[in-house]
Amino acid sequence: MSFDPAVAVEGLRVVRGGREVLPHLDVAVARGTVTGLLGPSGCGKSTLLRSIVGVQEVAGGAVTVLGLPAGSPALRSRIGYSTQSPSLYADLSVLENLRYFARILGAPADDPERVTEEVSLAPQRDQLVSRLSGGQLSRANLAVALLGTPELLVLDEPTVGLDPVLREELWGIFHRLRDERGTTLLVSSHVMDEASRCERLLLMREGRILADDSPEALLQRTGASDLERAFLRLVRDQAVRAAS
Amino acid sequence: MSATRTLATARRMLEQLRNDRRTVGMTILLPSLLVVLLRYVLDDQRTFDRAAPALLCIFPFVVMFLIASVGTLRERTTGTLERLMTMPIGRLDLLAGYALAFGLLAVVQVAVVAAISLTWLGLVVSGSVSLLIVIAVLDALLGMALGLLVSAFARTEFQAVQFMPLFALPQVLLCGLFVPRDRMAAVLGRISDVMPLSYAVDAMTRVTTSAAAGAELGRDVAIVAGCVLLSLLVGAATLRRRTP
Numbered sequence: 001m002s003f004d005p006a007v008a009v010e011g012l013r014v015v016r017g018g019r020e021v022l023p024h025l026d027v028a029v030a031r032g033t034v035t036g037l038l039g040p041s042g043c044g045k046s047t048l049l050r051s052i053v054g055v056q057e058v059a060g061g062a063v064t065v066l067g068l069p070a071g072s073p074a075l076r077s078r079i080g081y082s083t084q085s086p087s088l089y090a091d092l093s094v095l096e097n098l099r100y101f102a103r104i105l106g107a108p109a110d111d112p113e114r115v116t117e118e119v120s121l122a123p124q125r126d127q128l129v130s131r132l133s134g135g136q137l138s139r140a141n142l143a144v145a146l147l148g149t150p151e152l153l154v155l156d157e158p159t160v161g162l163d164p165v166l167r168e169e170l171w172g173i174f175h176r177l178r179d180e181r182g183t184t185l186l187v188s189s190h191v192m193d194e195a196s197r198c199e200r201l202l203l204m205r206e207g208r209i210l211a212d213d214s215p216e217a218l219l220q221r222t223g224a225s226d227l228e229r230a231f232l233r234l235v236r237d238q239a240v241r242a243a244s
Numbered sequence: 245m246s247a248t249r250t251l252a253t254a255r256r257m258l259e260q261l262r263n264d265r266r267t268v269g270m271t272i273l274l275p276s277l278l279v280v281l282l283r284y285v286l287d288d289q290r291t292f293d294r295a296a297p298a299l300l301c302i303f304p305f306v307v308m309f310l311i312a313s314v315g316t317l318r319e320r321t322t323g324t325l326e327r328l329m330t331m332p333i334g335r336l337d338l339l340a341g342y343a344l345a346f347g348l349l350a351v352v353q354v355a356v357v358a359a360i361s362l363t364w365l366g367l368v369v370s371g372s373v374s375l376l377i378v379i380a381v382l383d384a385l386l387g388m389a390l391g392l393l394v395s396a397f398a399r400t401e402f403q404a405v406q407f408m409p410l411f412a413l414p415q416v417l418l419c420g421l422f423v424p425r426d427r428m429a430a431v432l433g434r435i436s437d438v439m440p441l442s443y444a445v446d447a448m449t450r451v452t453t454s455a456a457a458g459a460e461l462g463r464d465v466a467i468v469a470g471c472v473l474l475s476l477l478v479g480a481a482t483l484r485r486r487t488p
Contacts, residue, residue, distance in 0.1 A: 055329050089260060091264055106332065
C-alpha cells in the first residue's frame, strides 16, 4: 500500500436500523489504482462507499479521504460518486441533468458534452432520462460522476444489469481514467467475474474485509482456479477459524 | 449561500416544469377554476365578496403545498438529494432555488386568479391590487415552505399526499372562511391564532375591504413572511447530509 492512500478507513463502525452493518472495518485504497470492492449484496459495500463520500451516519472510527476527514466541504468537488440506482431527474434530458450538476460542482461549461462523449451517450443527450434504456441510464448516472474531473471516483455497482459489451466498455473507461488522469477508482460489484479487471481487490462479507490483495496473489494464496472459488475458500477458512 | 447554485437549482426546477406542461397548466389554472366554481355555487355577489379574499389565499396555498411536498419527497427517494449532498451545494442554496422557482410559478398562478376575480367575477378591491398579489404570492410560498418541511416526515408519496389534509386543511377550516375568527369557540380561536394561514387571510381581507394600508396589515404580512422564512430554515435543517 502506498504511503499516502486515497482512502484510509480505520475502525469504521456503522449501525443501520439497530443492526451493526460494519462492526469494525479497516481498509485503505491506494492512489491511482482501480480497486474492486466485491462481495454478496447486503454485505455492507454500499454502506462503506456512503461512508467514504460522507453521506452515511457513522457510529465510530475514522474515514480519511484524500488526506481530509470524509465529508469535509473541501472534498465535495474532488470526489465523483454514483449510487447503485441511478440518481437523475427523470423529467429532464440527459444534458439538462448534466448541466445542472456541472453548475453545482462549478465544473467547466463544456464538461456535460465531454462526459456524454466519454460514456458514449452523445446520441441520447437530448432524450428525457425517463425514456432511456437500462444501460443508457447506468451510463448517464456514471457521466454525472465524471463531471469536474474528480481525483477519486466512488462507483456503486456501475455495471449491474448491463450486457457484456457495455460492461467491457465501462471497464475500458475506468482504466483509461486511471492511466490518463491518474484518477483513483473504487468500484463495487457483486459479480465475481469483474474482479479480474481490478488491480486490487477488497473481498467483503458480512461487514468485514476477508481479503485485500491483487487478483493474482489471491488465486495463488488460496490455490483456487478462479476468483469465485477463491472467495468461497476464504469464507470457509474464516468459518473454520471462527469455530476453532 | 451561493447565488450561482441557487439560480442553477431554480433553473433546473423550471426546466423540469417545462417538461411537464400538464402540471404547469393545472397549477396555474386550478385556483382560478375553483374560484369561478365557488362564485356560481354561492350565486350571490355579497357572499362571494366576503369569501373571495380567503379563497385567493387558500387555493394557491393548497396547490403549492402539494407540489412542494411531493416534489421534495421525490428528490429524497430518487437519490438525487443524496447525490447533491455529496456536492458543494448548501442546503439553503437548494431551498432558495426551490423558493425562487415555485415563487415564479406562484406569481403567474396568482396573477391569473386575481385577474379573473377582479374582472369576470366582479370582486372589488378597496386597497392596492399589487399588495393583494404580493400577499397571495407570499401565501403560495407559505404553502410551498410548509410542504417542503412536512415532506421530511413522509416516507412514501401516499403519506406526503395525506399530509395535505393533516397540515393544510385544519388551517383552511380555522382561517375565518367558514366562521369569522372572532366568533369561534375560545379554544379554536386560539388554535387559529397560531396558524399562519389565518394571518394571510386577515391580510387579504384588510386589503380588499380597506383602502388604507394600516399597521395591522403590516403586522399580518410580516407574520406570514416570518413563517415562510422559519419553515424554510427548519426545512433546511431536515435536509441532512448524513443519513442513517
